[in-house]
Amino acid sequence: MLSKYNIVTLFPKLIDEWSETGIISKAHESSLFELSTTNLRDYGLGDYHQVDDAPYGGGPGMVLMPEPLDNAISANKLDINIFLTPSGDQLNENLITELHTFQSANIICGRYEGFDQRIIDMHADYQISIGQTVVSGGEVPALFLLEALIRKIPGALGNAESLLTESFTDGKLDHPVYTRPEVYKDKEVPSVLLSGNHKKIEEWKKNNLTDI
Ligand SMILES: C[S@@+](CC[C@H](N)C(=O)[O-])C[C@H]1O[C@@H](n2cnc3c(N)ncnc32)[C@H](O)[C@@H]1O
Numbered sequence: 001m002l003s004k005y006n007i008v009t010l011f012p013k014l015i016d017e018w019s020e021t022g023i024i025s026k027a028h029e030s031s032l033f034e035l036s037t038t039n040l041r042d043y044g045l046g047d048y049h050q051v052d053d054a055p056y057g058g059g060p061g062m063v064l065m066p067e068p069l070d071n072a073i074s075a076n077k078l079d080i081n082i083f084l085t086p087s088g089d090q091l092n093e094n095l096i097t098e099l100h101t102f103q104s105a106n107i108i109c110g111r112y113e114g115f116d117q118r119i120i121d122m123h124a125d126y127q128i129s130i131g132q133t134v135v136s137g138g139e140v141p142a143l144f145l146l147e148a149l150i151r152k153i154p155g156a157l158g159n160a161e162s163l164l165t166e167s168f169t170d171g172k173l174d175h176p177v178y179t180r181p182e183v184y185k186d187k188e189v190p191s192v193l194l195s196g197n198h199k200k201i202e203e204w205k206k207n208n209l210t211d212i
Contacts, residue, residue, distance in 0.1 A: 003033040004104035012037035027156040043068040061113040069119045078104035080125040084138035088127030109138025175208035
């Protein structure tokens, strides 16, 4: 299982705070996974710890320079290096399963206009996108990827059964779910779910899965 993660980022606090919340913090306290951060700024160049520079050929924004990233990644050798980039492979359950065949990973967060291509050519084992839209940095995509990975580690979820029925398992989307009250603003819970008839309830659940 992929359970040792090092996040290379300019904003390590974001990762630290996330690791202290909800099921992730419980799994962390139970040592189900190891998490460290590498502050890219510590590998910045010169007095100002520079990590970015203007793009060759012109254009908007700044580009992450190769040397700080090269040094940060080389100082933390793990099984694989995952670069987060909108142009990467789209994240899905098959990719999560494939990543879990490794033990440890650097997850590298971009910023600004992204990475100097040479650092990707030198170090990337995987380039992953979490969706066909762009956010300002790799940290939120990294947290998304981490949660998707960690919830698959045995013991991480309070109820392991959730994993068997949730969306994207067996090419289906999960059925709708309801809780109390039985009627809310004239909207009723499907009566079969209140019937106590387990066979019928299971049938209803199965019939209400949606094909992807
Ligand atoms: C503003 S984006 C760079 C966008 C880049 N110029 C482009 O158009 O592809 C800055 C960083 O955010 C992260 N990022 C943004 N959107 C992402 C996505 N959909 N999936 C993964 N990472 C993303 C990447 O690490 C990226 O290097």
